[in-house]
Amino acid sequence: MARRIAIIQGHPDPDGGHFCNALAEAYRDGAEAAGHAVDIVETSRLDLPYLRNMAEWEAPPEDEGVLGMQRIVGAADHLVIIYPLWLGDMPAVLKSALEHLSRGGFVLSVDEGGHWRAGLRGKSARVVVTMGMPSLVYRLFFLSHSLKSLERNILKFAGVKPVRTTLMGQVEGEARATRREGWLAQMRRLGRDAA
Numbered sequence: 629m630a631r632r633i634a635i636i637q638g639h640p641d642p643d644g645g646h647f648c649n650a651l652a653e654a655y656r657d658g659a660e661a662a663g664h665a666v667d668i669v670e671t672s673r674l675d676l677p678y679l680r681n682m683a684e685w686e687a688p689p690e691d692e693g694v695l696g697m698q699r700i701v702g703a704a705d706h707l708v709i710i711y712p713l714w715l716g717d718m719p720a721v722l723k724s725a726l727e728h729l730s731r732g733g734f735v736l737s738v739d740e741g742g743h744w745r746a747g748l749r750g751k752s753a754r755v756v757v758t759m760g761m762p763s764l765v766y767r768l769f770f771l772s773h774s775l776k777s778l779e780r781n782i783l784k785f786a787g788v789k790p791v792r793t794t795l796m797g798q799v800e801g802e803a804r805a806t807r808r809e810g811w812l813a814q815m816r817r818l819g820r821d822a823a
């Protein structure tokens with residue numbers, strides 16, 4: 629069945645040309661070839677101030693880029709979030725974009741009875757993280773803590789289910805060219821299956 633997919637590309641460099649950009653494009657190519665509809669949000673192109681307080685978080689956004697991101701995410705059945713691991717976590721630009729995405733109760737809100745309303749219910753997700761270290765070190769020594777935070781504190785809490793993850797370690801350097809080809813092929817397959 630054809631699905632609508634939102635790819636949130638979280639590499640902060642607006643000049644592009646990074647492995648994360650190639651991964652997003654490979655996923656899109658595989659998905660579109662299989663008949664799925666795909667939108668890519670380039671978080672590096674959003675020019676956003678940091679949120680500073682609860683009032684800003686609760687207020688609906690006015691920025692066209694944020695409103696566009698909310699429309700794309702709101703319409704999607706499946707979310708794909710791709711980012712490079714920076715200082716053990718997602719880059720600040722992506723985190724800021726997710727804070728803005730959640731404005732105005734879009735991702736989570738509390739109703740008059742004090743109950744949480746999960747704003748992304750009915751969607752599934754795939755999170756793809758590239759990193760310099762071996763992925764096994766991130767999994768076993770660092771216990772994937774920042775990825776678990778995104779998975780549990782944000783996505784699952786907002787109703788996204790299931791959340792699947794793909795870790796790509798030791799991605800740097802020309803010596804990785806062959807492995808990169810394998811990862812790009814994997815992304816095209818995931819895109820084809822909207823998984």
Ligand SMILES: Cc1cc2nc3c(=O)[nH]c(=O)nc-3n(C[C@H](O)[C@H](O)[C@H](O)COP(=O)(O)O)c2cc1C
Nearest residue numbers: 639646647648712713714715716758759760761799
């Ligand atoms: C500011 C910065 C911080 C980084 N921090 C980490 C880190 O904590 N752990 C790690 O394994 N790799 C780290 N890296 C390496 C990146 O994860 C790696 O370069 C990236 O995944 C490659 O993706 P790209 O080719 O799309 O830029 C860091 C790179 C930069 C530039």
